[in-house]
Amino acid sequence: MTSSDRSSPLTGLARRGFARLTEADALLDELAGLISVDREELTAAASRSADPDEALSGLVRIARRDAEAVRQAAADAAAWRAIWNLAGASLGFGEFYLRHPEELVHLRGAGESLPADEAMRTAMLDSVGARDGFAESGGESAWVALRVRYRSILAGIAAYDLVQDDPTEVVDSVSARLADAAGAALEASLAVARTRISDPSAGTTAFPRAQVAATCFAIIAMGKAGAQELNYVSDVDVIFVGGTSDEDVVSESRAIDIATRLAMQTMRGISGAEIEPGLWEVDPNLRPEGKQGALVRTLDSHLTYYDRWAKSWEFQALLKARAVAGDMDLGERYVAAVQPKVWTSGARENFVEGVQKMRERVTDHIPADEVTRQIKLGPGGLRDIEFTVQLLQLVHGLSDERIRQRGTLAALDALVAEGYIGRTDATAFERDYRVLRLLEHRLQLRALRRTHLMPIKPDEQRALARSSKLAETGQGVLDLWEATKREVRDIHVRLFYRPLLSAVAALPESERTLSTAQAHDRLSAIGFRDPAGALRHIAALTTGLSRKASIQRHLMPVMIRWFADGVDPDYGLLAFRRISERLGNTPWFLRMLRDSSAAAESLTRVLSGSRYIGELMEWIPESAAWLDDEELLRPRSGISLQEEARAIQARHASVDDAMRSVRALRRREMLRTAMAGVLGVVTIEELASALTTITEVSIQATLRAVWPEVVPPEDGALDFAVIAMGRFGGSELGFGSDADVMYVYRANGVPAQRAHDLSVKLVAAIRQHSEDHRLPLDLDADLRPEGRNGPIARSLEAYAEYYRRWSLSWEAQALLRARGIAGSVKLLTAFFEMVDGVRYPHAIDPNGLREIKRIKARVESERLPQGADPSRHLKLGPGSLSDVEWLVQVLQLQHAHELRGMRTTSTLRALEAAREAGFIEDSDAERLRETWLLASRLRSANTLLSGQTSDALPTDRAKLDGIGRILEYPPRSASVIEEQWMGTSRRARRVFERLFYG
Structure with a gap:
């Protein structure tokens, strides 16, 4: 064959979707020979699979081991289509049929319908020969048989799923059958466990068969299994309940011992190490007290725990509880007993904390490099949808039984039917949920292992696109996924927060999405302690026809969510309303809210997180502009503050007017520094330095302002200075720190008593004019010699005499942080030349x-x-x-x-x-x-x-x-x-x- 002759069939293979052309050409020839099927028929069958190369490779390996099993499958149209679909979408099923080619026979008729729950349960119990709750054997071979039969059933579900023209339409029914199959597997494993713990030859401690039979043991599925929305490979969360059906045969305490052994063996049968790989993890950690709690409890013990000690999130987890295996009467009694507790959990004192913990679990423990690939836990992922729906249920389910559904889609339908969310938004949310679940299903089918990560490799992305039928190419499925994530994040706000606006709008009752009472419940659920007040603030901000009200209506749903995430949502919303009213229709403020989501979010963060900031921003609302530029939040230099303070004083003739502006300057810069601190713009060292600088500039400006008012020109030779002490002297001020100071003067020819009196008046004037009822500045002079009993101001000579004759050790210690900050530079130089010998002694006494x-x-x-x-x-x-x-x-x-x-x-x-x-x-x-x-x-x-x-x-x-x-x-x-x-x-x-x- 010439090269041109050979290139033609290879080109045809490429058009059919093959990528490894030479390999595919050879394998098609081999497979045609092994099972006596025309090559063109094989080519057509393979090309319809998600990954023709992997499908062909997998089927050839199976045929090499058992050509007859493959040949018989090829004789049945449904089985033939199913095996190609399975092999192309799932390397895991290729490995399974390589281990067990005889299981191909069960694909006859596959894909036509989903297996019924009862049929799956019967098949699983038959695989272990179960009769009257006991399996024929308690040996490892029973577990192997169980796992093989489960995977064969799983293949039947997948065959139906993969053949659909639009698989998103069957996501819910497929998930329900997967949950039913898991319940059937647990039932069969429990039958083996009963035999195993009552058979001494099995190598475990044996209990009498009669006692095992009289032990009541129920398996309650939680999470996705309980809600009948399970994935192909997912942990199955369970709770175990035990008891006795006959105290004469087995006591309750003995029954719990037996039930505990049954639980351990049942879990081992599902996921223990055997020749046939485990199916999935059985996770019992949602039980009372988690990993530290008893594996099995009686029903009464469970209820006592839930009544006395359970946290809100535990009730929320019970929302999806469903009896799936074992004693179904006991299991259903358990579910019936806990359900009322689930729907009253919204009235519990710690409900908000429980809801917040639910939200945190959305992204907890996700490695940083996986966040953007997470279909389940990442932003805009499945957990966002599930959390939104579940929170709406918990908020409104207390008074409305009609929305008490286990499953996400069923709950969404009920919330629409009862008017809690709009039909348009709910339809989009349902579509997004189905898309994300389908992607998750296909990813797990690929290797039959638990994963929620979008693949990185192009060939795997292409296979995902083809198997899901959501796009033609790998890039197409990535684009769809990104668009879905964006919409999920947006719809979460629309579903939960936007209807709050209708409750405060001037709409007829029939046109409201939520009543006032329902809006009250929602606000309470997300952390507002005064929902009625919050509704009044929302109404004030969003009512009217002005441009401001229009922008606030658009932004308010998102901002409510941000406030709810803060420390004090009520205060944050109140402060935001006051600031908005102060700024009115200020163009830059409205533009910032509209165009800068980062600035708007930062505004909610500082207001809900800090009353100190909120109270200052009410007086300085224009400070909101700083949030749009991080550089504006950085503390200003001492030089620039000094220049502004001097300019202020040059503009004002009276000391009162000048000091009013200086106090405003201090408030503004303290606010700037506070906002920078809360938003993480500055370090603790930068913050301390900034606060110290602001305080220094304020004192310096005050001294300059009061000097002409106190010291007449003829006494102008007087020197006066302010010395910082304590944390102020160390440039270590924090918010709320006092400013420790000392005052010193030198007469320079002014009569001694006159110099003293003028200095005392200067101190009084500095204190008077630096007072600020909005932001107090406490000038504390208690570290001066003799403390509160000493003169408020001393001459340089008096300080020298005091330290020479009477100074105490603590006063030398206090001087270690003395630093000049205002007044005569010459005086300060002389003062520190004098005190250095006191605070840095040659030898300490x-x-x-x-x-x-x-x-x-x-x-x-x-x-x-x-x-x-x-x-x-x-x-x-x-x-x-x-x-x-x-x-x-x-x-x-x-x-x-x-x-x-x-x-x-x-x-x-x-x-x-x-x-x-x-x-x-x-x-x-x-x-x-x-x-x-x-x-x-x-x-x-x-x-x-x-x-x-x-x-x-x-x-x-x-x-x-x-x-x-x-x-x-x-x-x-x-x-x-x-x-x-x-x-x-x-x-x-x-x-x-x-x-x-x-």
């Missing part, structure tokens, strides 16, 4: 060191608020900020004289210098640094969350979770936050006690 330690112990016992839990106090408790700061300050007093690197007001820089010098071990330094940073972050987050200053870690779980959200922990991280603080502070305390007191 042992008595002074003992006094510092005594004061620290007294602070811990006396300064904590009455009734406060020391372990939760972030400032004064064990392992808190004060432990780290006092230890570092002692090291500075001991070593800063000879080590210039420790001459810093920064706690962390001094700690690092001590580590580098070897005064503290690396591991100890890291533990101290870790607890200091964590405490600082927790304090600021606590203030941002509540808008109020507190040094204590809250005990309220909702507040702890809110703090976690601000710090970018996952939702419901209250326990994680608590455990992290307790562990971190405990480790730091051990270091502190060893180094400070040791």
Whole structure:
């Protein structure tokens, strides 16, 4: 044969869908010879399969092993079509028939209809010779026979599925038969288990056959199996219920022991290691107490648990419970008993938390590189559809029995029929669900294994397109999948959130999608504590014919969802309404809401997550514009703030007018920094630096403003300065921190008493004009010499005399963080030249060191608020900020004289210098640094969350979770936050006690 003669048939094979042309040409010849079927007939049959190359290759291998079995299959038109479809769509079935070619005989008539439930159950029980609930044998051969028969039944279901012109139309009926087949397999495996545990020769502990027979044992299917929407290869979630039918034969406790052994052997029969591979995993972890709970319980024990201890998500899981094997009367009694609890779970106190946990499970534990390939769990995947439908059922099913359906599609139909969702949206949602389930089915058929990942290889994508009949090419099926995901995400909003607008619109009752009561239920279910108030806000925002109302109507469903995901949806929505009303029809605001979903989402995040931000934004609504540009959220430099403050003062003639603008500047920049902190734009170090800079600029501007009002020109030689102390001096301010300060003056020829009086007036004026009832600035001078009993301001000479004659150890310690921030530069230079000898002594007095330690112990016992839990106090408790700061300050007093690197007001820089010098071990330094940073972050987050200053870690779980959200922990991280603080502070305390007191 010439090359041209040979190229013609190969070209024909390519047109028929073959890719490996030379191999296919040879295999067609071989198969024609093995089974005596015309090559052209083989070519035509193969080309109709999803993957002609794999179908041909698989069938040749089967024929090599048993040509007669294949020849007989070829004699039956239905079987012949089925085997090519199966081999082309499923490498797994190719392997199965290679192991068991004799099973091809069961494909006769395949594809014409789906097998009935009773027929499958009979076939499965016959495969193990079951009579009266016991199999003929309890040996491994029975399990092999069971698995072979199950796969043969599965092939019949798949043959029907693959032959459909539009397989999306039969997704629900195919899924139902798959669930029925799983129930039949469990029934047959249970029969083997009964024989196995009552037969001593089986190698397990034997129970008397009469006791096994008198043991009631029911298998309850959950999840997809319970809802009759199972996949080809999927874990089957189950709950086991046990009991006795005759106390005279077997006691209840003995029956539970027997039932537990039956459960273990039943699961082993389905998925244990045998010659024939396992079918699927039987997962019993939805039982009470999960993996830690008893494998089998009585019905009464189950009900006691659900009444006393069960969480909302457990009732939600029971929505799909269905008795599938074993004692069906016991199983149905179990289902009947738990169903009322499912539909009243929406009224439980922790229902919202349960719903939120359901949502988290959508994407939990998905590897990052798989998220975009996940058909089931990824965004826009099956779980999004199932969650939406199930949540609607749980919200409205409490009062409406007609929507209490197990299956997703049946529930969707009921929700449409009862008017909870619109028919158009529901039709699209149903179509998307069927497409995604079909893709999932075909992917699992490919290798007969559990998977939900869209394939990467082009040939596998092409086979998926052909087997699903959703597209002609691999790219076509990918495009369809992406479009489906986008629509699913959009419809979720339309189905659940958009109908809320109709409940507040001025529509006739007959035209409303939801009544006010139903809208109330939906808002309550997603976390709004005041649904009636939320409905009023939604109405105020969306009612009317203005452009603003039109944009809000379009955006509000999405924003409600974002608010619901936040810490405090009610406050977030209220604050958004107030800001919207303040801005009115401002063009840039409406444009931002309309065009920048990222900015709109960030707005909902900061408002629902921080009352501190919300209250400031109500006064500075134009700050919403910063959310559209991350650069606008970054803290401004000290130079730019100084320039603006000076410009403000140049524009205003009176001190009151000038200070009003300076206070506004401070509020605006504090808000900017808060928004940046909540949105993760800045680190904790950048945040502390920004807050310190804002406070410095405010004090400097205040001093400049009040100076002309207090100090007449003839006394202008007076020098005056403000010194930052504590965390302010260390540039370590957080939200809610006081600004510790000291005031110093130098007369420079002004009479001493006059200089003192003017300085005191300056202090009073600074305090008066820096006061801000909206955002307090507390200038705390308690760290001055003699504390509250000492003069509010001293001359440089008085400070020098005091420190020379009377200074106490704690006052030298306080000076370690002293830093000049405002006033006369010459005076500040002279002041620090004087105090450096005090705070960086040549040698620390042992008595002074003992006094510092005594004061620290007294602070811990006396300064904590009455009734406060020391372990939760972030400032004064064990392992808190004060432990780290006092230890570092002692090291500075001991070593800063000879080590210039420790001459810093920064706690962390001094700690690092001590580590580098070897005064503290690396591991100890890291533990101290870790607890200091964590405490600082927790304090600021606590203030941002509540808008109020507190040094204590809250005990309220909702507040702890809110703090976690601000710090970018996952939702419901209250326990994680608590455990992290307790562990971190405990480790730091051990270091502190060893180094400070040791």
